[in-house]
Structure formats: C-alpha cells, structure tokens
Amino acid sequence: MRRRLSGWWWAALGAVGLPHDRWLSVPRLTRRAVKTAIWLGIGLALVAAFGVWKTAALAVAAVVALLVVPAWNRLPYGRFFVPLAVIGIVVAYPYYLGSLPQLPVFGPFPQISTMVVMMIFTMMALGLNFVVGYAGLLDLGYVAFYAMGAYMAGWFASNQFAKQHLNLGAVGLYPGWSGYHITIWLVLLMAGIATAIIGVLIGLPTLRLRGDYLAIVTLGFGEIMPQIARNGDNLFGTGFNLTNGTGGITPIDGPGFGNWAQAHLHLPANYLNASNFDSLYLWTSIVLVGITVFCSMRLRDSRVGRAWIAIREDETAAAAMGIPLMRTKTWAYATGAFFGGVAGAYYASYKSGAFPDDFFFNISVFILCMVILGGMGNIWGVIFGACFLAYLDREGLANVGAWINGHFHTNLNVPLYEFGIYGVIIVVVMLFRPEGLIPSQRRAAELHEGVHDDPLYEAETAGA
Amino acid sequence: MPDELLQTLSLRKEFGGLVANNNVDFTVPRNAVVSLIGPNGAGKTTFFNMLTGVYKPTNGRVLFEGEDMTNKPPHAYTQRGVGRTFQNIRLFQNMTALENVLVGMHVRLKGNLFEAIARTPRVRREEVAARVRARELLEFSGLVRKDGVIGRNLSYGDQRRLEVARALATQPKLLLLDEPTAGMNPQETAEFTTFVSRLREELKLSVLLIEHDMRVVMGVSDRVTVLDYGEKIAEGPPEAIQKDERVIEAYLGAAAVKA
Structure with missing residues (x-):
C-alpha cells in the first residue's frame, strides 16, 4: 500500500522533471531541509486558513526546523542536543503557552x-x-x-x-x-x-x-x-x-x-x-x-x-x-x-x-x-503515544468535537465515543504499522517476520 | 573429581503412553567427543532435552561432575557448564550476532538491575570485557566482521556457527550439538568437523554430538552411542559401531543384515 502510494508520487514528480534518482543525488541535508520546509509550509498554511493565526507560529516552525534539519548527531555530544532541547521546550511551556496559535480541528495547545x-x-x-x-x-x-x-x-x-x-x-x-x-x-x-x-x-x-x-x-x-x-x-x-x-x-x-x-x-x-x-x-x-x-x-x-x-x-x-x-x-x-x-x-x-x-x-x-x-519497546515512541492519547482524552477529543459541531452543525458528543475511537486507532495501527508510529528497529523486524519472502512475491507480481 | 563429566542412570522419559527413552545409561568422559546416533524418532533429541533440563525425566538421574542435576531448571545446567545448540536453529533472530553472544554470557556476568541503572564502574568494565570476549568468540567460530549483523540476516551456515558461538559464550565444560551439520554443504561439513576437533583441543571441551552425517560421526568421535526406539542398542568406538549387526539392522532393516 505504502509502496504503491510512493510509486504514484514519484511517477507524478517524474512527469514534472524530478525523477527519483535525481532527487536522491541531492545532498541529504538539503533533502531534509526541503522536506521539512514543505511539511511546515503545509502546517502553517493550515493554521492560517483554519486555525487562529499568531506570529508565534513562525517561531514554532523555526524551532521545529532547527531540531529536525541539521544532523546534530554528527557534532561532538550532538546526540544530547535534541533531547535536551525538547526538555527545555517542555519546561518553558507555561511561559509561552499564551502566545501559541490555535491549530485547525484540534484547537488550542x-x-x-x-x-x-x-x-x-x-x-x-x-x-x-x-x-x-x-x-x-x-x-x-x-x-x-x-x-x-x-x-x-x-x-x-x-x-x-x-x-x-x-x-x-x-x-x-x-x-x-x-x-x-x-x-x-x-x-x-x-x-x-x-x-x-x-x-x-x-x-x-x-x-x-x-x-x-x-x-x-x-x-x-x-x-x-x-x-x-x-x-x-x-x-x-x-x-x-x-x-x-x-x-x-x-x-x-x-x-x-x-x-x-x-x-x-x-x-x-x-x-x-x-x-x-x-x-x-x-x-x-x-x-x-x-x-x-x-x-x-x-x-x-x-x-x-x-x-x-x-x-x-x-x-x-x-x-x-x-x-x-x-x-x-x-x-x-x-x-x-x-x-x-x-x-x-x-x-x-x-x-x-x-x-x-x-x-x-x-x-x-x-x-x-x-x-x-x-511503538512497543521504543522509548520515544511510547512517550509520543502516551502524550498523544492522554491529550486526546483530556482535551483533544472535546476540541475535535467542538470543531465538528461548529462546522457541520451537528450535535455530537465526541468524547463519548472515546474508547471506540481508540479502538479504531489501534486497529488501523495494527493493520498498517504494527510496529507502532516510532518503532524500535528490532520490534519492527519481529512483527514483519512473516514477510521473509516479500521480494520473491514482488518479483512474481511484477512479472505477471 | 569424577572422571566422567556427565552421567545418566537409567534415564527414562514417557510422553503419555509413549516411551521416548527407556532406561538409558550413558556417560561422557572429560575432553572427549561422543556421538549419539540413531534413526529418526529414536529419541535422541528427547535425550538431549533431558540432559539440559528442558524436559524432566520420568525416571532416572542425571549427574554432572558427580552432582545430581535431575529436575533442575535449564539455567542451572548452563550455570554448571552445559552449553547447547538446537536442531532447528533458535537464535535470537532480531538481535545482532554480538548481542546473541552477549546473551550467552548472561550466567558469567554479574551486573544486576540496580548496578545497570547506576552503571557502576564494575559493570562498565564487565560490559567492555564481555564485548571484547564476544568478538573473540565470533572470530573463533568463523564469524569475522559479522558482529553487527542481525541474526536472521546471516546465511544458514553462519547461523549455525553463531549458535555455537552463543553456546560457547556460556563457558561450557560440555557442549551439546544437536545435528549441527544439517543443511550444510560438504565443504561446510568438513570445516565443521575440524572445528569440533578444535573445540576439544583448544578449549578442552567435551562435545556430545547428535549427527546423521556418518563421515562427521566417524571422523571426530571417540565413542558412538546408538539409540533405537528409545533404547541404547550399541556403544563403542566408531569402527566397532560400523560393523555392529544391531546397528545395521536398526538403520537398514533386518533384511540388510542377512544379505
């Protein structure tokens, strides 16, 4: 499924003059910068269009880019940079919460x-x-x-x-x-x-x-x-x-x-x-x-x-x-x-x-x-999963519900469907990404063990 | 210290009504290579599993260096110095070769939960030494520069070698190899035969081998024991076993003996 999607994607890009191999010949840092810029651009556009815009959104985007783009691992002690920066950002959270923009659908931070x-x-x-x-x-x-x-x-x-x-x-x-x-x-x-x-x-x-x-x-x-x-x-x-x-x-x-x-x-x-x-x-x-x-x-x-x-x-x-x-x-x-x-x-x-x-x-x-x-076994994955679900439980679902009711003139009580929604999330994760969103490499390998003969199968279908 | 490294006294195992091993008396001397052969279903692997604590015998006793080990759990056997490999390779498939060997060292390392969290100097030294030793073992077993390869990505022969390296990491006195050359090509088999001799000569180990390839059995063994229908039917030096009528009968049927 994923492979097919990325196939279509690159076919489309190839048609406008950027085939996959040419993209791969660009230095990795540049590639990461371009990708991050595109995603952040989309995010900012969504916030501006459907959320509540504040100038601080630009600062948030800049901080994300700073964390994601440079290869911090290459620097001496660089591997400590991102975790320390994240800790700093969370510690300072109460001080800048008020100036953060509102996200589309999910509402305020x-x-x-x-x-x-x-x-x-x-x-x-x-x-x-x-x-x-x-x-x-x-x-x-x-x-x-x-x-x-x-x-x-x-x-x-x-x-x-x-x-x-x-x-x-x-x-x-x-x-x-x-x-x-x-x-x-x-x-x-x-x-x-x-x-x-x-x-x-x-x-x-x-x-x-x-x-x-x-x-x-x-x-x-x-x-x-x-x-x-x-x-x-x-x-x-x-x-x-x-x-x-x-x-x-x-x-x-x-x-x-x-x-x-x-x-x-x-x-x-x-x-x-x-x-x-x-x-x-x-x-x-x-x-x-x-x-x-x-x-x-x-x-x-x-x-x-x-x-x-x-x-x-x-x-x-x-x-x-x-x-x-x-x-x-x-x-x-x-x-x-x-x-x-x-x-x-x-x-x-x-x-x-x-x-x-x-x-x-x-x-x-x-x-x-x-x-x-x-992602079972992966510390960062578990942290993400816990934060995300706990957020949905406390605020997220209510905010999403308010957004839906406001835009579609419905009268849904979304938090009421909480566990149904988690069930759907788990089913979807298990079907498409059983190793979790941020998997440990080892767990991912275990869960895909049945896919031993994958290349063989592909060669077969490719020939057919 | 007794001369026999391992000894079983009328060891018996029943699965429901089926008698898998019937009163097997068996010994492995120090620094010797002993082979266990027999037709399929003769109870060789069951016997192995009793020698490592995986199965509990219905009757009889297992002595290791004179100590009664009957009914002890598998890790107690490993602790005393019995290492093993499995017939169908059982590596930790998603760990690297090096990690597999490090797991094998578990009983020889000491760091506990709290020391691991505090990472005391002793644990740090121990870990560094363990890694050095693990690399040596990989090299000794013929896995040069394969430390970082995930178990499942190794070739079949290398997986077999890694299983041996992992068993060696437990620092055994007795190494039990369950059909180690199954699926190997003739050249790999020949290499393996030399490897077993090296185990005995360089590491001073005893090796107990379940094997179907008679060239390997006859090439390395000091003594061969034959099991059939769970019973020991013959025991002796390889040359004698080759000529033993009951053995020929067990393998080829009674008609072959008459012919």
Missing part, C-alpha cells in the same frame, strides 16, 4: 493541567513498556499497580487512619489533622517499592504462564483489586476501614519542600498554595519522566535488558543460555510496577484523591494503547 496528566501517563506507559515492550509479557492488569500507588498516597498522606498521628515532613497540614502524613517525596518512593513488591507477589504464581494465559490472569487480577478497593471500608467484615469504599480517600496532601526551603532555596513550600500550581506539578513530573527514561535506557543496554529481550524472542533458547526465566520476568514485572506505582501516587497527589474508579480496566487498555500506538 493543551493546557498546563493537561500537560501534567500527559507526563503522568507517559511515566505509566514507560513502566508498562518494561513489561510489554521489553520482556514481551502481555499485562492487561497494569492499572492495578497505578491504583496501588494512588492508595499508598491515600494511606500515607491523608487523614485516612484517624487513630494514627504521624507527621514526617508533610506540608500544608490543617490543625486537627490525624493519620499518617509523610512527605510526598518519600511517599512516591514508598509507593514504588510497595507496588514493586506486589508485582513480585503476583508475578511469582502467574509469570510461569505463557502468552494468552498470562494476559487472562493479569486481567483477572486487575478486576480483583477494584473490588477490594470498593469494599475495603469494612475489610473482611472486621470493621477496619482500609479504603473508605466507593468514596475513596480524599483529600491527599500536596508535594512541597517546606518553609525553610522556600525561605532559603526559593523552592515552593507547598504546591497546593502556590499560584503557579499546575506549572510546579508539570516541572516535577518532567523530572519523574526523566528518571523513568534514564532507567529505561540504562536497563535496555544492560545484561538484564538483553535477557528480557531474549525471553521475548525465544523463551526456550533464553533458558538454554542460562537466563532464569521466572526471576528475570519477575524483575521486569517489578520494574514496571515500580514506575506505575510512583506515577499513581503522584497522580493521586495531583488529583488530591484515590478512588476505586481509578482501577477501571479501561485504564489498563488505555495505557496499553499508548505503548502499542507509539
């Missing part, structure tokens, strides 16, 4: 609160990527880890346990507080470790299953946890209130560094009292995502990461090479669970609550979709 959620889901998707992308274990109950993290925050940073009275560096406590109040920074770590341990406990009995069976068991597990959360206000009939039932645990403390740090280091004392509340959460989540990406990269290129990929490719051969299957898979599971737990706790602190609805199976599928859409 995401608000800062949406950006926070995008970052949190990125972290979760990267965590799931350890399990699904690296070790190749299909986990349909990942939401359990995320919700576990949320409840950890609920237990250790709220008034939940009324009989207890412990304050460990928490900020913003009101007089008359009770329960455990541990600073969110420590709670994040505790949540990660606790979910990792839970991951090991679930992993030990289930990970000896292969493929579909593992998926079914994780699915079951993902359904058990919300029932416990929903009925945990009277745990096993003992009257012990663990989860506060359907009401959930709320409010949960916000992060902060305390008054001393504010006075001496200009760090915010309590995020919840700050005027730039969302920006603070955004910057913190960027740090968390950064840590996750760092760990992903380090592990991918290590002995453990190679073992994960070996198990994904051929379990029997991996075992014969001396890789302990259970232990190695459990490590993948625990690592994924760790980041899921941290993200969950952070999200709970941002929403200031942990609720049984957080456990919805939908969320497992949602996170899995992010990994699949972006």
Whole structure:
C-alpha cells in the first residue's frame, strides 16, 4: 500500500522533471531541509486558513526546523542536543503557552493541567513498556499497580487512619489533622517499592504462564483489586476501614519542600498554595519522566535488558543460555510496577484523591494503547503515544468535537465515543504499522517476520 | 573429581503412553567427543532435552561432575557448564550476532538491575570485557566482521556457527550439538568437523554430538552411542559401531543384515 502510494508520487514528480534518482543525488541535508520546509509550509498554511493565526507560529516552525534539519548527531555530544532541547521546550511551556496559535480541528495547545496528566501517563506507559515492550509479557492488569500507588498516597498522606498521628515532613497540614502524613517525596518512593513488591507477589504464581494465559490472569487480577478497593471500608467484615469504599480517600496532601526551603532555596513550600500550581506539578513530573527514561535506557543496554529481550524472542533458547526465566520476568514485572506505582501516587497527589474508579480496566487498555500506538519497546515512541492519547482524552477529543459541531452543525458528543475511537486507532495501527508510529528497529523486524519472502512475491507480481 | 563429566542412570522419559527413552545409561568422559546416533524418532533429541533440563525425566538421574542435576531448571545446567545448540536453529533472530553472544554470557556476568541503572564502574568494565570476549568468540567460530549483523540476516551456515558461538559464550565444560551439520554443504561439513576437533583441543571441551552425517560421526568421535526406539542398542568406538549387526539392522532393516 505504502509502496504503491510512493510509486504514484514519484511517477507524478517524474512527469514534472524530478525523477527519483535525481532527487536522491541531492545532498541529504538539503533533502531534509526541503522536506521539512514543505511539511511546515503545509502546517502553517493550515493554521492560517483554519486555525487562529499568531506570529508565534513562525517561531514554532523555526524551532521545529532547527531540531529536525541539521544532523546534530554528527557534532561532538550532538546526540544530547535534541533531547535536551525538547526538555527545555517542555519546561518553558507555561511561559509561552499564551502566545501559541490555535491549530485547525484540534484547537488550542493543551493546557498546563493537561500537560501534567500527559507526563503522568507517559511515566505509566514507560513502566508498562518494561513489561510489554521489553520482556514481551502481555499485562492487561497494569492499572492495578497505578491504583496501588494512588492508595499508598491515600494511606500515607491523608487523614485516612484517624487513630494514627504521624507527621514526617508533610506540608500544608490543617490543625486537627490525624493519620499518617509523610512527605510526598518519600511517599512516591514508598509507593514504588510497595507496588514493586506486589508485582513480585503476583508475578511469582502467574509469570510461569505463557502468552494468552498470562494476559487472562493479569486481567483477572486487575478486576480483583477494584473490588477490594470498593469494599475495603469494612475489610473482611472486621470493621477496619482500609479504603473508605466507593468514596475513596480524599483529600491527599500536596508535594512541597517546606518553609525553610522556600525561605532559603526559593523552592515552593507547598504546591497546593502556590499560584503557579499546575506549572510546579508539570516541572516535577518532567523530572519523574526523566528518571523513568534514564532507567529505561540504562536497563535496555544492560545484561538484564538483553535477557528480557531474549525471553521475548525465544523463551526456550533464553533458558538454554542460562537466563532464569521466572526471576528475570519477575524483575521486569517489578520494574514496571515500580514506575506505575510512583506515577499513581503522584497522580493521586495531583488529583488530591484515590478512588476505586481509578482501577477501571479501561485504564489498563488505555495505557496499553499508548505503548502499542507509539511503538512497543521504543522509548520515544511510547512517550509520543502516551502524550498523544492522554491529550486526546483530556482535551483533544472535546476540541475535535467542538470543531465538528461548529462546522457541520451537528450535535455530537465526541468524547463519548472515546474508547471506540481508540479502538479504531489501534486497529488501523495494527493493520498498517504494527510496529507502532516510532518503532524500535528490532520490534519492527519481529512483527514483519512473516514477510521473509516479500521480494520473491514482488518479483512474481511484477512479472505477471 | 569424577572422571566422567556427565552421567545418566537409567534415564527414562514417557510422553503419555509413549516411551521416548527407556532406561538409558550413558556417560561422557572429560575432553572427549561422543556421538549419539540413531534413526529418526529414536529419541535422541528427547535425550538431549533431558540432559539440559528442558524436559524432566520420568525416571532416572542425571549427574554432572558427580552432582545430581535431575529436575533442575535449564539455567542451572548452563550455570554448571552445559552449553547447547538446537536442531532447528533458535537464535535470537532480531538481535545482532554480538548481542546473541552477549546473551550467552548472561550466567558469567554479574551486573544486576540496580548496578545497570547506576552503571557502576564494575559493570562498565564487565560490559567492555564481555564485548571484547564476544568478538573473540565470533572470530573463533568463523564469524569475522559479522558482529553487527542481525541474526536472521546471516546465511544458514553462519547461523549455525553463531549458535555455537552463543553456546560457547556460556563457558561450557560440555557442549551439546544437536545435528549441527544439517543443511550444510560438504565443504561446510568438513570445516565443521575440524572445528569440533578444535573445540576439544583448544578449549578442552567435551562435545556430545547428535549427527546423521556418518563421515562427521566417524571422523571426530571417540565413542558412538546408538539409540533405537528409545533404547541404547550399541556403544563403542566408531569402527566397532560400523560393523555392529544391531546397528545395521536398526538403520537398514533386518533384511540388510542377512544379505
């Protein structure tokens, strides 16, 4: 399909005097510059015609061109340039959001609160990527880890346990507080470790299953946890209130560094009292995502990461090479669970609550979709997939819906079709680009394995 | 230390009602090449799988260097020093040749999850040394300048060589090769025969070979064991096996013996 399209394209260009081989003889840098200029030109024209134009659109285009066109990799330390620049652009986002133009169809750029959620889901998707992308274990109950993290925050940073009275560096406590109040920074770590341990406990009995069976068991597990959360206000009939039932645990403390740090280091004392509340959460989540990406990269290129990929490719051969299957898979599971737990706790602190609805199976599928859409096993792909889908969920679909209703005088509630739309996205991705939008080379090869004899087939049809 | 590297005591494997191996007593001495032959379906690969922990025997015991290894998982065998290749090549198809060999080194490397994230100096040194060693092994196995080639893109012969290199990376004392020359042309087969001799002489390994090509078997083996219908029907030096009536019968039928 793609090949045929590009065939027509080059036939058309050849007719106006630019055959493919002549194009290829142009230096690569020039080719990239021309291509980028064309795409950006189209983008700018669309914004001008159907969006809301602001001069800053030109600046955005210039920055994109600067990132994409030059061969940064060739410079010493150049490979760090693009990631650092992207981090810089995201960090500065709250400062220039107001001057950005509006896109056609999608409308304005995401608000800062949406950006926070995008970052949190990125972290979760990267965590799931350890399990699904690296070790190749299909986990349909990942939401359990995320919700576990949320409840950890609920237990250790709220008034939940009324009989207890412990304050460990928490900020913003009101007089008359009770329960455990541990600073969110420590709670994040505790949540990660606790979910990792839970991951090991679930992993030990289930990970000896292969493929579909593992998926079914994780699915079951993902359904058990919300029932416990929903009925945990009277745990096993003992009257012990663990989860506060359907009401959930709320409010949960916000992060902060305390008054001393504010006075001496200009760090915010309590995020919840700050005027730039969302920006603070955004910057913190960027740090968390950064840590996750760092760990992903380090592990991918290590002995453990190679073992994960070996198990994904051929379990029997991996075992014969001396890789302990259970232990190695459990490590993948625990690592994924760790980041899921941290993200969950952070999200709970941002929403200031942990609720049984957080456990919805939908969320497992949602996170899995992010990994699949972006490209299993590829860090940048997963980040893209997570940001894009989380954006659609929070703002994108509503904006698209408003645009459709405004232009076609319909009365559609597009966000209502959310999961139908994700389903279509997944089907389309699986049919046309099963390796995801930004695939890891290795995964792409695996998924196209059936295409071994492709050239032979083509020679046949070409002759016919 | 016992003289026998590997020993099985009346090893038996049943699949449902089918007896794939029946009470096989078998030994591999140190620094020797032993071949396992037999008609198709004689239970050779099943036997191999029991020697590497892939199958659990129904009965009997496997001893490696005198240690009881029965019912241990495959990675425990690899840890102790049993390396293997597979009859139908099982490379990590989408990893490079170098990465395949590095996976083989898994049990000989130490870096754990946390050290990998911190990339401690020890892990860094270990990784560098592992890469050097992996390149040496590739070269030793006849894969010169193929480090970066993806497994599936290697030629058939090279894939076989890479499987051996990967098995060697586990630093085995005993190397099990399951039909290594299947699908090789006569010249590749001859090269391979020399290679097996080198394994014994240069690396001081024991090699256990399942093989159908009698020129290879007779050329390199110190001893040949013949399986038929899951039972050991003959054992001895290659020349004796060639003349053994039961072996000829198993391969060619009873009529051939009478003729």
